[in-house]
Amino acid sequence: MEMDERKATILQAIIRNYLETGEPVGSRTISKYTDLNLSSATIRNEMADLEEMGYILQPHTSAGRIPSDKGYRFYVDTMMEAKDREISEMKKVLMERQDKLEDMLKGVVKLLAKDTQYASLITAPSANRNKLKFIQLSRIDDEHLLTVVVKEGNVIKNKVVDVTEPINEETLLKLNLMLNTQLSGMTMDEISLSMITGLKAQAGSHSGVISEVIDAVAEAISAEEDLKVYTSGANNILKYPELSDNSEKAGHLINTFEEREGLEELIIGGEDGDEAIKVYIGSENKVSGMEDCSVVTATYELEGGMKGTIGIVGPKRMDYDKVVGTLKSLRSGLDDLYKKDN
Amino acid sequence: MEMDERKATILQAIIRNYLETGEPVGSRTISKYTDLNLSSATIRNEMADLEEMGYILQPHTSAGRIPSDKGYRFYVDTMMEAKDREISEMKKVLMERQDKLEDMLKGVVKLLAKDTQYASLITAPSANRNKLKFIQLSRIDDEHLLTVVVKEGNVIKNKVVDVTEPINEETLLKLNLMLNTQLSGMTMDEISLSMITGLKAQAGSHSGVISEVIDAVAEAISAEEDLKVYTSGANNILKYPELSDNSEKAGHLINTFEEREGLEELIIGGEDGDEAIKVYIGSENKVSGMEDCSVVTATYELEGGMKGTIGIVGPKRMDYDKVVGTLKSLRSGLDDLYKKDN
């Protein structure tokens, strides 16, 4: 048995209808819905075929059909008609140009959740190339030293280092000079153990401080840490019975969003293909507890190679066309904006 | 009519029972529950009195009674028997002494939610006295200057300042010296407009930079901003029908926890009385959407006068004894720990 055009039309009609209503759809409905002019009996035959082929399922004997994961996949891959959507409200948020990136991201994710009615997340853009721009040691008081690490892209990290004996201003100047001469422009990988040993030797009695400073640098430079995630609309999960009926699972999902733990899984690992927008249906995504969800992700890029990800999590019957369209628009919106005025 | 001892005993029994079961409690139950040796009929009379006095309510004619807000309040104020609870698991988290305060707080709030089965929040400790310790300007590149502001308690803030024309190292040194001489040790209030004007004058052609730096200082020093809130267990709300039945309201609550907005309301404004642990029942707390909840808050203090708040949000029939006991223990746990080894 193979998928011919008529079967595809019927499958599409079934999915469209199910996305709208959330109810299993029967042959009679399709018979009227499509302009194929076929009787419900004929549709029934075709539906039996589609079921056999694995594109649709019957929840129970006397019910209509619902799409299977395979069915959704087919739809998304070949039948979807994503139109770019107007996202004027979000553009407005972008335009207001909060001086704090954080506020902007919070605003966007909130509007996204409101607009789509699905749970949403966004990660702060981060540069891949984690080069050290410069280091600055300053004396806070006799026991504490402040280490400021500035990375490429002007990302700043601080760490307070305890010192056992006071360090005078002169030594500090020397240390600063030494550190910057040797380390600026380096990436994590390029800082070798021998360099560290060398630095310590040069630092003489202050080698302990150097160790701590190097630690601070390592911490600052390792990309993983500051993958900040903002979320909104976890409560939308309650709106979809297929997700909220099992309150155990629903709670787990909500918790994931509240604590933002494990969400990285959604976002990484998708770097291989260069498709900017990706759809994961049901068990296609690996985050535990999200087997009944679909996830759509989009990567966006700001000037300077800063990349971030936007994600939408909803029921499998999410409105793929709409979501993909929205993300597409939002993506280019973010890009444009930053290219223009920064 | 006034509250005599017997009425109080009965009221207590009603509340205790209702906290356990969540069901309206009838006269017969109380007759057996207490050791007053009274028949259900007598209890009924007393209950009628208690209802008239406003301590209990009848959801409908043929149902038992449930406590009113006034009833809960009476219970909490005069009848509660909070015992300090063993919070060994949390102590363990504290002991492990995450080098990051953030991780520690996340751990604590998570365990707290798990232990109590209510939604929980904790704010990062912050010093009240927002004195400036020192300022450091550094050159990032020709267009950017880094401002590092260190506050009392070694809290650090950064800001990148755009400059129109390059500033050389020498000028930078001068500016640094100038700023620190004049500003360190100051609080927000003490930095007057005349001082700022003076600084600008001294800075000559770089007065623009000074303005920006002052802005950074103002931003860093204003206490309000970095009231970081960590939450956990919002999903516990789903466990209590009285909160989750109205999924509109439940969603709103969950959203509040997810986005951590408006939670400050719970926490501030309670500074007046010096009771460390406070209980807000139902409409006693002002956060919108929490009329059906009770909130228990505790303030904790770390060395150096750093203060933070812990909060528990649950249904009005929350187990006050347990929650207050837990918070009491946790509070002293946090205190002890930091006093000991920092």
Next chain:
DNA sequence: TGTTAGCACTCGTTTTAAAAGAGTGCTAAC
């Protein structure tokens, strides 16, 4: 050979009625 009308059958959902049960308030007696 593909399409369709017709019909028996399945199975979840809704409706309806009845019964059960929990609890009260009141009265009258102890």
Next chain:
DNA sequence: GTTAGCACTCTTTTAAAACGAGTGCTAACA
């Protein structure tokens, strides 16, 4: 002041019936 008893109220539970959406199959049709 306390309590047994009883009628009454309202919700919850249970059971049964009716409904209805939808299917699969057969047989007839073009």
